[in-house]
Amino acid sequence: LLNERKIAVIGFGSIGRTFVRLLTEKSHYIKKLAELRVVAVADSKGMVLKPSGFSDYELIKLCELPRSGLRSLPESLDLDIDLLYSKVQPDIHVELTPANYETGEPGLSNIVNAINNHAHVVTANKAPLALRFSELMDLARKNEVKIGFRSTVMGGTPLIDMLLSIRSYSVESIHGILNATTNFMLTEMHEKLIPMEEALRRAQAIGIAERDPRLDLDGWDSAAKIVILSNVLRREIKLQNVIREPLKVELSDIAECLRNNNVIKYVGALELDGKAYVKPMKLSRRDPLAGVDGTLNAVRIGTTIGEITLVGKGGGRVETAHNVLDDVIGVML
Numbered sequence: 001l002l003n004e005r006k007i008a009v010i011g012f013g014s015i016g017r018t019f020v021r022l023l024t025e026k027s028h029y030i031k032k033l034a035e036l037r038v039v040a041v042a043d044s045k046g047m048v049l050k051p052s053g054f055s056d057y058e059l060i061k062l063c064e065l066p067r068s069g070l071r072s073l074p075e076s077l078d079l080d081i082d083l084l085y086s087k088v089q090p091d092i093h094v095e096l097t098p099a100n101y102e103t104g105e106p107g108l109s110n111i112v113n114a115i116n117n118h119a120h121v122v123t124a125n126k127a128p129l130a131l132r133f134s135e136l137m138d139l140a141r142k143n144e145v146k147i148g149f150r151s152t153v154m155g156g157t158p159l160i161d162m163l164l165s166i167r168s169y170s171v172e173s174i175h176g177i178l179n180a181t182t183n184f185m186l187t188e189m190h191e192k193l194i195p196m197e198e199a200l201r202r203a204q205a206i207g208i209a210e211r212d213p214r215l216d217l218d219g220w221d222s223a224a225k226i227v228i229l230s231n232v233l234r235r236e237i238k239l240q241n242v243i244r245e246p247l248k249v250e251l252s253d254i255a256e257c258l259r260n261n262n263v264i265k266y267v268g269a270l271e272l273d274g275k276a277y278v279k280p281m282k283l284s285r286r287d288p289l290a291g292v293d294g295t296l297n298a299v300r301i302g303t304t305i306g307e308i309t310l311v312g313k314g315g316g317r318v319e320t321a322h323n324v325l326d327d328v329i330g331v332m333l
C-alpha cells in the first residue's frame with residue numbers, strides 16, 4: 001500500500017496502552033490519512049510482532065494484559081530491538097519507556113537504533129532528548145527522518161509548537177511551573193497547611209507522582225523540560241548545567257508566605273545569559289505564575305515583542321497519548 005505506515009510501540013505501560021487504545025478509537029479518522037499498522041509492541045519483559053499489523057481487536061486485547069504481560073502470550077519473543085527491526089521494519093518508532101536521567105537508557109539506544117534504521121521517532125520519554133538533544137537531531141537529519149517530542153513538555157498545552165512558531169521573536173527568558181506533582185503538593189500545602197510528606201502522599205494517591213519521587217522533588221523532570229525548551233530555541237544546554245535545588249518546604253515557610261501575600265512555586269527557568277535552574281521561589285501574588293494551582297502548568301515567556309503567558313494542562317495520561325498520536329500523524333504527513 002502506498003500510504004502504509006508501520007508502527008512499533010516500545011514501552012507498554014500507562015502511556016503505551018492509552019496510546020494504543022486511542023489509535024483504535026481514532027482508526028476511522030486515521031484511515032483518511034494513511035494506513036497505520038501497529039506491527040510491534042514491547043514491554044520490559046518481551047515483545048509481540050505481526051508484520052501485517054495487529055487488528056483493532058487484537059490491540060485492545062493486548063491492552064487488557066496485566067503489566068509486563070506480553071511475555072505470557074504464546075507467540076511472544078524475548079525483547080530484542082534488532083530482531084524487531086529485522087522482522088517487521090517499522091516506519092515509525094514510538095518510544096514510551098521510563099526516563100533515566102543518568103544513562104538515557106533504554107530510550108537512547110532505542111532511538112538511535114530506530115533512526116539508523118530510517119524510522120521516524122516519536123518519544124514521550126524526555127531523558128534521551130535531555131541528555132543528547134543535538135546529537136539525536138543531527139542523526140535524524142542525516143537519516144532524513146523526524147523526531148516528534150511535543151508530549152515531553154507541557155503535554156496538554158501546545159507550548160513547543162507555539163515556541164516553534166515565533167522564530168522571529170527573540171526569547172529572553174522562560175520561567176515555568178513545569179511539574180504537576182510539585183505544583184499540586186505546594187498548592188495543598190498553602191491551602192490546607194499540611195506538611196510536605198503528606199502532600200506527597202496525596203499526589204501519589206491521585207496517581208500523578210513519578211514512581212521515583214526524586215524525579216519530581218529533586219527537579220530532574222523540570223530540569224529535563226528546561227533543557228528541551230532551550231534546545232527548541234536553538235540554545236544548546238546540558239542537563240548537568242541546570243542548577244537544581246530540590247523542593248524542601250517547611251510549614252513555617254508557607255506561613256511566612258501567607259503573611260506576606262506571597263506564594264512558593266517550584267520554578268524552572270532559562271535566562272538570556274544561558275543560566276538555567278530549577279528552584280523553589282517566593283512569588284508575589286501579582287505574578288501570573290502565582291495563581292497557577294493544582295496540577296496545572298504554566299510558562300511565562302519573556303520576548304523582545306512582549307511577554308507571553310501560557311497556562312494549561314501538563315502531560316496527563318490522556319493528553320500525552322493524544323500528543324503522541326498527533327506527532328505520529330505529524331511525522332507521516
Ligand SMILES: NC(=O)c1ccc[n+]([C@@H]2O[C@H](COP(=O)([O-])OP(=O)(O)OC[C@H]3O[C@@H](n4cnc5c(N)ncnc54)[C@H](OP(=O)(O)O)[C@@H]3O)[C@@H](O)[C@H]2O)c1
Binds near residue numbers: 079106
Ligand atoms: N504518565 C504521564 O503522564 C507522562 C507524561 C509525559 C511523559 N511521560 C513519559 O512517558 C514515558 C512512559 O510513561 P508511562 O507513564 O507510560 O510509564 P510506565 O507506565 O512506567 O510504562 C513504561 C513502560 O516501559 C516498559 N519498559 C521498561 N523498560 C523497558 C525496556 N528496556 N524495553 C522496553 N520496554 C521497557 C515497561 O515495561 P513493563 O510493563 O514490563 O514494566 C512499561 O511497559 C516515560 O518516559 C514518562 O516520563 C509520561
